[in-house]
Amino acid sequence: MRIPTLLVALAACSSAFAVAGPPAPGPEWFAAHRAALAAKLPPDAVVILRAPAESPGNLLDAYRPDSNVWYLTGFSEPDAIAVFRPGAVEGKRYVLFVKPRNWTEERWTGRRAGVEGAKSEYRADAAYPVADFEKELRPLFAGAKALFYLDARDREFREKLITAWRVLAADGTEPLPALDVAPHVAQMRLVKDATEIAILREAATLSVEAHRAALSLARPGVNEGVLKAAMVQRCLAGGGARMAYAPIVGSGPNSVILHYPDANRTMQAGEMIVNDTACEYGLYAADVTRSYPVSGTFSSEQRAVYDIVLAAQKAAIAKAVVGAVHHDVQDASLAIVVDGLIKLGLVKGTREEVIKSRSYTAFFPHGTSHWLGLDVHDAGSYEFADPTDRWTRYSSSMAKLKPGMVLTVEPGIYIPEKSEGVDPKWWNLGVRIEDDILVTEKGPECLSCAAPREIAEIEKAMKPSSSQSR
Ligand SMILES: [Mn+2]
Incomplete structure (x- = not known):
């Protein structure tokens, strides 16, 4: 009885033991x-x-x-x-x-x-x-x-x-x-060949599994470190030698810290989690962020911010086509984030005014896209027309997109506590959604979008019954 029982148990969670993936290059x-x-x-x-x-x-x-x-x-x-x-x-x-x-x-x-x-x-x-x-x-x-x-x-x-x-x-x-x-x-290194794409695909797939594992564990009273540990476990058990970068798992007040390093806070009901964590596989990096409510159900404020960031991400991904330039991705994301911030009443003015005055940077202080490959911020020129200004350089990145290029698309909105003139109902709410996009002749291919990203998918994946059945 012992051996069959063990075999059944192994078969049931065989993916947790499998170290497969593409062969290392010769x-x-x-x-x-x-x-x-x-x-x-x-x-x-x-x-x-x-x-x-x-x-x-x-x-x-x-x-x-x-x-x-x-x-x-x-x-x-x-x-x-x-x-x-x-x-x-x-x-x-x-x-x-x-x-x-x-x-x-x-x-x-x-x-x-x-x-x-x-x-x-x-x-x-x-x-x-x-x-x-x-x-x-x-x-x-x-x-x-x-x-x-x-x-x-x-x-x-x-x-x-x-x-x-x-x-x-x-x-x-x-x-x-x-x-x-x-x-x-x-x-x-900027243009990946079939071998590299196969490895990157594996890094992204493994990272998707890690995100699913973390999602199923999030609830009030759980420490951020539990989510981080689940993701590290999945990456290493899946054959990754290490994480692609230091995991960022921040809840509530930590969700607005872009590179929050500690992952040691007990999560509370009513908060958002920004989980920016991914595996390295065969030395290639994935870079994936998911944001979700600790309670498993989005509040109306969380939903309002999330919808804007998701719409911005989708519009930006759609721009990652052959012949476009890198800043097309940035521009599409920025326009929707700015429109959303105006609609929520967090910034004032027209889209043009808000972009010109940079008032949006109080809530969206980073670029939307970087190259991805052997390094998480991969090698390769962005061909900035003006590299000197960090706020505007991603709006002047002239690198033409070609098949085989891989880039992240990661808009975000982060509303810190005591933001001037901002209703406290928005405070400590952070959302970033990040996926890894391969540019192909047939259009953008998302390598990591199998990690739950739609609100309905996230809420389903976070239900206790759904995590038990996995
Ligand atoms: Mn990134």
Whole structure:
């Protein structure tokens, strides 16, 4: 009896144990990225990427590789250096410097590919211990006319590298450029291929399950941390190595704090919850926010604000089509939020006046959309016509939307306590609705909209009977 009972129990919640999803990309995929990068650079360039050493203080979570380094190499260990010489003779185009195998160290900090693995598993033409980098630098630089570096915020590494390059360049007759390669890699990362889309889809699907788990647990008297814990459980049990970003689970007065970090307050009837939490999967981030009433039923004030934000989100998602520009998404969302704030009497004036005076920023102080991918605020230019003003730059983001781009759409309204001239019935009410949108030839595809988003769906998912039946 014991075993069948266990099997039935396992089958009933098999999704809680499944770690499936798309296979991790293979070495050819990373080689294709190196080739695509090389095609953007002069043939006599040398590209040097730094995979940062693990900071000794960061022991709370496993080391996460730098997104750019991983995208170009697949190598995910700390303290490594990758060198590409697209124009070099075959067998010298791709060199990796890595930590060598050393059981005494590996038994503490984890297994390493080592110098041999760098060649056999990661397809480097040659590999050396990372300690030998400076010694090998001269032959790697020889004949190169431009240095493209990626320092992954290791400033000391960058300064030493550029100094060595200048010394070498001083031998010649012309000054040789040393340039950050990150903008080139960022533009590559902006358009996702089928492999990346499959992984992002998984990250979003897992995050939807996590949101469903949290929704079913919310009620008065429950701590915010219970919702956060349920979501972390679902992400990690589903195969995510970590959360895509620090979870934001804020109720009542915390629902108006955009990046509320604590998640330790007991939720009360009559409050809203803003839950901005999502999983990382295969190093790719989802970014999903749902807002719902602690009691499981929207009050008329909560409904009024929610309806505006949802309408704004839908209008903005509809703009995420091939050929549109990024700020079309922002503009659509802002127009509806501003109209809604005027209708509720929270701001005064016409839409044009409110946008011009920026009085709406008292209640909607952030942009509507950012790129999503390996990083939650992913690489890629927005092509701001005016990047200097943070209030208006998203209204001037000229990046053209292309198939394979992925962006968030996340309008919100947040009414803090004691907002000037605002009826207290609106105080401490926050709503943000955020989904992950893939731009396709056939129109916008929402990767995360299976998380309950319509008021009726939310109220149904929060009913105790509905959570028991799951
Ligand atoms: Mn976001």
